Amino acid sequence: MSKPGLILIGAGGHAHACIDVIEQYGGYNIAGLIGMPDELHDHHLGYTVIGTDDDLFELAKTIQYALITLGQIKTPAHRIRLYEQVVALGFQLPTIMAPSAYVSPHATLGAGTIVMHGAIVNAGASVGKNCIINTRALLEHDAAVADHCHISTGAILNGNTAIGSGSFVGSGCIVKQGVSLGRGCVVGMGFTVRHNQPDYALFARHKKS
Template sequence: MNTPNTIILGAGGHAKVLVDILRQREHFCGAFVSPMFTSEPVFSGLQWLASDDDVCKFSSGNTVLVNGIGMLPGKHLRKELFLSFSALGYRFKKVISPQAIVSTYAELGDGVQVLPGAIIQAGVVIGANTIINSGAIIEHDCVIGEHCHIAPGVTMSGQVSVGTSVHIGTGANLIQSISVGEDVVVGAGAIVTKNVDSFKKVYPARGIIKR
């Protein structure tokens, strides 16, 4: 069996976006992993692997993985796959859209994914396996931990610190210099103006309709 070079873990919506980006960058994708075969056009020409065990048939020294599992609050499969395959010696590829703007002076960990329209400014540090989703803005000197999801349209002002395994929901805004702990969930549309302790949830204000 030939080594497929790059293997995509998953075949859902997030995986489709990543394969599309890799194709735009003319990076060869060899295979995808999914319990069910998919005929989605974006996966055309890729070898189908039916289980994670099939990945282990390929040498970790010659194979790069792309984590195509998305991240939602309370879901840990993405993190678990990253940790388990890393422990076996596999490397995870960074995936950066050609439509993203990433400063030369930003530092991105293994397996970080930056989707179209995202902006990452100078001095930013992003931990391994974190997703910076479409249109998110990460301003100067922010530090984001491992296994985070910064959802579409998030705006993070300068010098914000975010712990590991944090989900910041679509369209949330974080003002400058605040700190967000580990395993925090910030709801879609929330405006965060104060530090947030670990394991907390932040909900957006709800409008009141007067009758």
């Protein structure tokens, strides 16, 4: 039985990491990537940029599945806009898990979320829609990650933590057990978060909380 086609929305570096995970996952054939006009016909790991955002309406007539493969560091706005666009066009967004990741059968993942190589999503954890759980990230028991978040490489969310929608937790960060971050927070690389944070809290270099 042939695998369904999957369009990747975003043609940068994060798309390369997603391609590798999708290939290992094995459930879809990558039909091509969507990029900027100046990226048309570029090749990425053997796949071609076949269109821009303006082509998604026509592509939705023949391809059922799409995944947002644009990265998220400074703002979630672009990933949110693309997610809402593809949902409105009728695409289905799969949940992708690397074979080397561990996702507990007692955890939940939302549509359009990708769990990268070596990540762990432990029992009782929940992850919303359109999230990136990046390489070797750890979500401990009962951690809750809302929609459109990026939990970056090697980050640790300890038990019963809560991450608000659209937040970014940078590489190597540690969020203390039971701590909550509000919506739209940005935690820079390597920080330890020990106390609850309001919406749009920003952790910049040389600042710890």
